[in-house]
Amino acid sequence: MDGSGSGPVRRAAVRLSDVAREAGVSAPLASRVLNGHASARAAAETKARILEVAERLGYVPNVAARSLRASRTGLIGLVVHDLSSPIYLELMRGARAEAAAHQYFLVLGDIDELLADDEAFNIFVNGRRVDGLIVQGGHQGFDQRIGDIARAVPTVVVNAPASPDETGAGSGSVTVSHVYPDEPSATRLLTEHLLDLGHTRIGLVSGPRDSMTNRLREKGIRDALEEAGLGLRPEDLVFGDWSADSGRRGLRVLAERWHDEHAGRPTALVAGNTLIGIGILGAAAEEGLRVPQDLSVAAVHDTWISEHLVPTLTTVSLPLHEVGTAAVRQLLAGSGSPRDVVLTEPRPVLHPRSSSARLQ
Amino acid sequence: MDGSGSGPVRRAAVRLSDVAREAGVSAPLASRVLNGHASARAAAETKARILEVAERLGYVPNVAARSLRASRTGLIGLVVHDLSSPIYLELMRGARAEAAAHQYFLVLGDIDELLADDEAFNIFVNGRRVDGLIVQGGHQGFDQRIGDIARAVPTVVVNAPASPDETGAGSGSVTVSHVYPDEPSATRLLTEHLLDLGHTRIGLVSGPRDSMTNRLREKGIRDALEEAGLGLRPEDLVFGDWSADSGRRGLRVLAERWHDEHAGRPTALVAGNTLIGIGILGAAAEEGLRVPQDLSVAAVHDTWISEHLVPTLTTVSLPLHEVGTAAVRQLLAGSGSPRDVVLTEPRPVLHPRSSSARLQ
DNA sequence: TCGATCGGAACAATCGATTTATCATTTGTA
DNA sequence: TACAAATGATAAATCGATTGTTCCGATCGA
Known part of the structure; x- marks a missing residue:
């Protein structure tokens, strides 16, 4: 990148002053015209000439100089x-x-x-x-x-x-x-979807419990469940971070609880985001849980990958x-x-x- | 971003000249010392003083000015x-x-x-x-x-x-x-792995047929197969682009051929990259093909997602x-x-x- | 003792675009 | 007709850091 030696010849930089000289005007005027400056008082033909020359010479402003002056x-x-x-x-x-x-x-x-x-x-x-x-x-x-x-x-x-x-x-x-x-609306939509499918016990695998994002998402779920006369059981909640690994661990933790307690289990899970959803799908397969026959899963965020997973992943898309x-x-x-x-x-x-x- | 009005007050920029003045030297000298310039002939204590002042004032060079001068x-x-x-x-x-x-x-x-x-x-x-x-x-x-x-x-x-x-x-x-x-070595490794598992008819779902990348990857497969006394059948090859969708379409095309021909089919596929591999896994599930029981799949490139797919995806990692x-x-x-x-x-x-x- | 050398540091020029102030030349108006 | 206003364009200053050159004084060899 030294530009020296017998290397290839790069096009020399065209400066504003080059354009100005070629167009027979001063640099400041060229600057104003090229930037469409309001106070660019110049004859129409002068403007046209400047623009034409700039185009012909392939003038591109030097960002460094512009940044320096304009901060x-x-x-x-x-x-x-x-x-x-x-x-x-x-x-x-x-x-x-x-x-x-x-x-x-x-x-x-x-x-x-x-x-x-x-x-x-x-x-x-x-x-x-x-x-x-x-x-x-x-x-x-x-x-x-x-x-x-x-x-x-x-x-x-x-x-x-x-x-x-x-x-x-x-x-x-x-x-x-x-x-x-509007995070709560998103998880509310997911929850209502699961409720519509007949699920009455729904769990959540999410990111950091106290993160504002989780709070909002959790709220959407709670609201939807409450309206249906249901609730979110503490034992159906797992938190971690927002990664696929965390989703995987989350499902493992839940599955362990299900083994121990013999007290029933949720039939559907909301995943705090798509990565967590991916982790859940992977871990479920390893645990011998069939999705969706044994467990329904729905995740926040819709990405290209949702359609390519096995099974394809139900999601809600936010206006990102x-x-x-x-x-x-x-x-x-x-x-x-x-x-x-x-x-x-x-x-x-x-x-x-x-x-x-x-x-x- | 106008910086005007009653908005928050931002820290004023510390200039090189500020540092120089505070240290009692000229700007050029400060510049040389701060940049560890070889020709920075300055007394040890002067150097130390400049560095200390710069640190204390939180001096950060203005990139625009530096870029302009140094191009x-x-x-x-x-x-x-x-x-x-x-x-x-x-x-x-x-x-x-x-x-x-x-x-x-x-x-x-x-x-x-x-x-x-x-x-x-x-x-x-x-x-x-x-x-x-x-x-x-x-x-x-x-x-x-x-x-x-x-x-x-x-x-x-x-x-x-x-x-x-x-x-x-x-x-x-x-x-x-x-x-x-070394692309050929990568696909060769995948192919040898599949051969070791007993597969004798191996297919390829790849990107653009004439792309140099595909050519190299295809070559690795051909070489490995040839050494095993086998070959790559034209009917076991599909090309497209490097996307998951393309992988999905690829498997569909192959599956259709298998229906038509009754002439047997490959028991293993190499995917031109991980995205194609993901597409293949998705489409295989939809076609009722169990992976790996009915079809083995192995892909180029190892990414975080490989471990989270169902089933987890065999890959070869390149030193990217x-x-x-x-x-x-x-x-x-x-x-x-x-x-x-x-x-x-x-x-x-x-x-x-x-x-x-x-x-x- | 005189000039050469070297350490230590400042001066001035420069990078290219923009902005402010300024200077001509018209045009419009009292 | 003379003066103000508008128009068209330029000169000069500026942004902040870097680089080439110059300057001063002290040390050293001849």
Whole structure:
């Protein structure tokens, strides 16, 4: 990458001044015209000439110079828990689309990697490398730093409401916006689906018990059950994290209880997210539980993989695409008005598949 | 993000000149010392003082200014086919680690999104937003533009050898480096595993027939079969793309042939990648084929999901982490010496799981 | 003792785009 | 007719870090 030696010849950079000279005008004027600046007072033909020359020469502005002068990088950082999770794909797409509409680019990051590398964290957050940050909430250890992060760069937390963990350490505390979907409605929809299929005892395998996300999801289930005159039994609940491994362990724990107690068992489980659902399906097979004959399973979040599992997984989809777009909009709207945005539209949608069936 | 109004107060930026003034030296000297520049002739105590002040004030260099002067952004673009594919995770991690070791950051991109947005493509490639590009090869339509891309920014293609599609359109053609793992050894390993289990008729569901990646993978299978005195029958081959849907369709096509021909069928299939493997498992279940009793399946690439499928999927892992690190190294080594790097170390590793079993 | 050398550090130029202030030239109006 | 206002465009300053050059004083060899 030294550009020296007998290597290939790269096209020399075309500068704004090159365009200006070729068009017979000054650089500032060219700048105004090319940026469609309101105060670009120039004769129509001059404008046309500048645009034509820029096009012909293949002029592309030097981002570094522009950033320096405008103290604006044109980049938004999007930091999620785990880049490999199919769950965030729609969020990323939504955010990318909205960002692109405002001439912004997205830089993707992974919370664990960011926390593991202090240097990277510092540069990312304090180095003015991004104009704003969209952060997936609900990560202990990261939520605690949200205050510090937000003090350095405008920040929006997605997929989680404000949590007690988010301390605005010290004075000059900065509050951040939160953008998240209507979680209770989603799990309510799943629960009602299972109730419709005749299930009366329904369990839950979820992420961290005290995470705001879990609380909201659990609430949706409880509400639906209560309305049906039923309840959520403590022994039918398992918590862990949001991974497939955790779902697998969750089912094992439940199965063990079922062996011990001889007190009946739930005939359907709600999975806190798709990864947990995948773990449950895998563990159920190993435990000799047939899905859906012996156990129905329904999970939060719809991803491409849901249709390719054996059996295919019943899910509810949340408007993550819109969460992404709304987060970018909120970020660009300025930090003056931190607020919570709950996306109730579009509504969560149920995707019934083979993992849930009528109770025999 | 306007920073105006009654919004929260953000920490004012600490400039190099602030550090210099506080330390009682000039900015250039502070710059040299902080960057550990060889020609930084400064008294030991002066150095210490500068470092201490920088630390105390929380100085972080302004990337825009640095980029402008040094014409170096500190960013490397990594562009893969599909960000949601678990296959690229290790590649990303490897590239990130190596990049970080050289003070570089990674900007992730998605080929389809990049191709869909001309503006984004242009800025990404021609806007000097990144110092180098690592591109996942084997994408028709993108391979054709590699020549143009490489002419604008140093580029390394990963996971695919040079293909005929890569035309260096026009004069001043630029050749790029290719970094990829030992594909034939991987599929050979899978095939030998299946042979060991007693299978004598083995099929293949792969990606695009003429893609270099498929050719290499197919070759590994053919070699292993030939050594065992067997061959790959044309009717046991299906091609498509690298998606789960394609794997699903692939199995359907094969199953149809088996119905028609009454001429026997393969008892084991090699899947061109994990996504195809997932599709095969799903479709097999729907076709009433039990895996592994009726059909063994083994796939290229080992991902977290392999262990969570039903049944768990036998795979072979390629050193994608090392492909990532090697790609970054090749990029940073300079464009003077484009070359093909075939990573034969570490060797592909077989991960036998439940989807493959001894022929009954 | 004089010039050469070297350590220690500052000065000035530079990267490329944007923004503010400024200067001409018209056009419109009292 | 003369002066204000609008139009069209430029000169100069700026963003913050880096790099090449220069400067000063002290030490050293001849």
